[in-house]
Amino acid sequence: MDATTILFWIFASISCAAAVAVVATQNVVRMAFWLIVSLGSVAGLYFLLSADFVAATQLLIYVGGTLVLLIFGVMLTATGPYSQIRTSPGEALLAGGVGSLFLAMIITTVVSVDWDSLAAIQQQDPSYASYAHEPGFNPAEEGNTARPLGLKMLGISLEDLGRTDGSLSHGYLLPFEIVSIHLLVVLIGASYLARAKRRSRPDQPS
Amino acid sequence: MTDLVGHFLIFTIVATVLLVVPLLVGRLVRPWLPTEEKDSIYECGEPTIGTSYIQFDLRFYVVALLFIIFDVEVAFFFPWALVFGGATQLMDPTLSAEARSGLTDKLLNLPSSGLAEPISAETAHTLALTGLCDILVFFGVLLVGFAYVWKRGDLDWVRAMVVHARQARTNSTSLLIPRGGSASGGPGGTTPRETAVVP
Numbered sequence: 001m002d003a004t005t006i007l008f009w010i011f012a013s014i015s016c017a018a019a020v021a022v023v024a025t026q027n028v029v030r031m032a033f034w035l036i037v038s039l040g041s042v043a044g045l046y047f048l049l050s051a052d053f054v055a056a057t058q059l060l061i062y063v064g065g066t067l068v069l070l071i072f073g074v075m076l077t078a079t080g081p082y083s084q085i086r087t088s089p090g091e092a093l094l095a096g097g098v099g100s101l102f103l104a105m106i107i108t109t110v111v112s113v114d115w116d117s118l119a120a121i122q123q124q125d126p127s128y129a130s131y132a133h134e135p136g137f138n139p140a141e142e143g144n145t146a147r148p149l150g151l152k153m154l155g156i157s158l159e160d161l162g163r164t165d166g167s168l169s170h171g172y173l174l175p176f177e178i179v180s181i182h183l184l185v186v187l188i189g190a191s192y193l194a195r196a197k198r199r200s201r202p203d204q205p206s
Numbered sequence: 207m208t209d210l211v212g213h214f215l216i217f218t219i220v221a222t223v224l225l226v227v228p229l230l231v232g233r234l235v236r237p238w239l240p241t242e243e244k245d246s247i248y249e250c251g252e253p254t255i256g257t258s259y260i261q262f263d264l265r266f267y268v269v270a271l272l273f274i275i276f277d278v279e280v281a282f283f284f285p286w287a288l289v290f291g292g293a294t295q296l297m298d299p300t301l302s303a304e305a306r307s308g309l310t311d312k313l314l315n316l317p318s319s320g321l322a323e324p325i326s327a328e329t330a331h332t333l334a335l336t337g338l339c340d341i342l343v344f345f346g347v348l349l350v351g352f353a354y355v356w357k358r359g360d361l362d363w364v365r366a367m368v369v370h371a372r373q374a375r376t377n378s379t380s381l382l383i384p385r386g387g388s389a390s391g392g393p394g395g396t397t398p399r400e401t402a403v404v405p
Contacts, residue, residue, distance in 0.1 A: 003211040047210060057281045065274040072270040075262040147292075147315050150285030154336055158315060173340065179282065180347040183275050187351040190271045191360045194264050 008048050015041035026085050032070050039063050053145045268360045272352070279348055283341070289313065290337040296330035 018038035025031045039062045046055030087095070148158045155171030247254050292313035296306065306324045314322050325333075355361060 007211055007214055044214070047214075053285060056284070060281050061274070061278055065277040069267075069270050069274055072262070072267055076264060076267055077261070144315055146285045147288045147313065150287070150289035151314075153282075153286060154289060154333065154340060156333075176282070176340065177343055177347070180279070180344045183278060184347050184351040187271065187275050187348075188354055191268050191355050191358070194268050194271075195358070195360065 004048055008045065011041045011044040011048065014038075015045065028074050028085065029071075031085075032067060032074065035070065036063055036067055039067075051145060053149055265360070265363065268355065272355065272361075275348065275351070279345070282344070286337060286341055290334060290341070293330045293334035293337060296325050297327055297334055299327040301327075 015038045018034045018041065021034040022031050022038060025034060039058065043055045043058040043063065046052075046058055151158060152172050153176040155173040157169040157171060160168050292309060295301075296309050296313065301309070303324065310322055310324045311317065313325065316322055
């Protein structure tokens, strides 16, 4: 067991424990804090799994952005300093059921993948083996993912480099543009909802 | 990967030490003479009025949401910027063959061993142009949303004050906000809607 594995276990335990704390805490602000811990540890896991762009995005968007939204949600709804969230047994049962189902789905998915043969395929890839272990160089598989992703977003795949048969894999030019449409929909929808709410309470001092 | 573990450890240790040492030094050094003034809540020297757990204006929510939208957008800018930067560097036709090869390896994420043919200036130009159009469309679509929110007056803070002032003017004679304040209020289209809200 090397240092990476130990660190992975530490981050995994922190993120699981913090996730349990989110559920167990009854104060919304503390929930937000535990969520920061949990999401931050997940970012650490991503870093350890060599997905550095996803990890940075996780920190930037989830820890930096979504939590801001959550805090604003608390600010918009808080009614007292110690507002508690109490769940009825029925709700707890329902949430537990849904959570267990989701957990079961994830576990079956993870177990059904043959990870060892996947790793073997990767090792046999000639383009990977030739330069993967040069000193001072990080291939995309070991955490240098931003540039290949950027090329992929322009419709160019680095996997095509070693190919001689002329076939090209798919790029993500269109999905990249669709992302912005999604963001547009979110922006307009949310501002509309916020406006509708404001309109429904005209006596609110602004 | 050992690199990464080392970085994690360094950051963890530095963060812990820099947090714990000042607290510890403060605990050992500081005198313990509490008074009522010292124990009171400090808010810029002003005495606090009421609780801080008030309901905030919903406008904050729209601003926070706008922040997140553009946060996500900036996250998508990073990989694009790396490629665009590499392509614009390669566009220079006066580059030496060695520099061109090195930049190509950097752009294509290869070790500097001449695995790939160097990218020509014309190809780099096409790539940079594609990237520019790509990001302009991406950004343009989001600017439509920004323009919508702006035009509909979701970002206006002044108008609420103006409406408030107008209301106060009808109710009493006291008028603190000058009429000119409405000049910065939203353009015509949305104002009737808002004034209809506030009776």
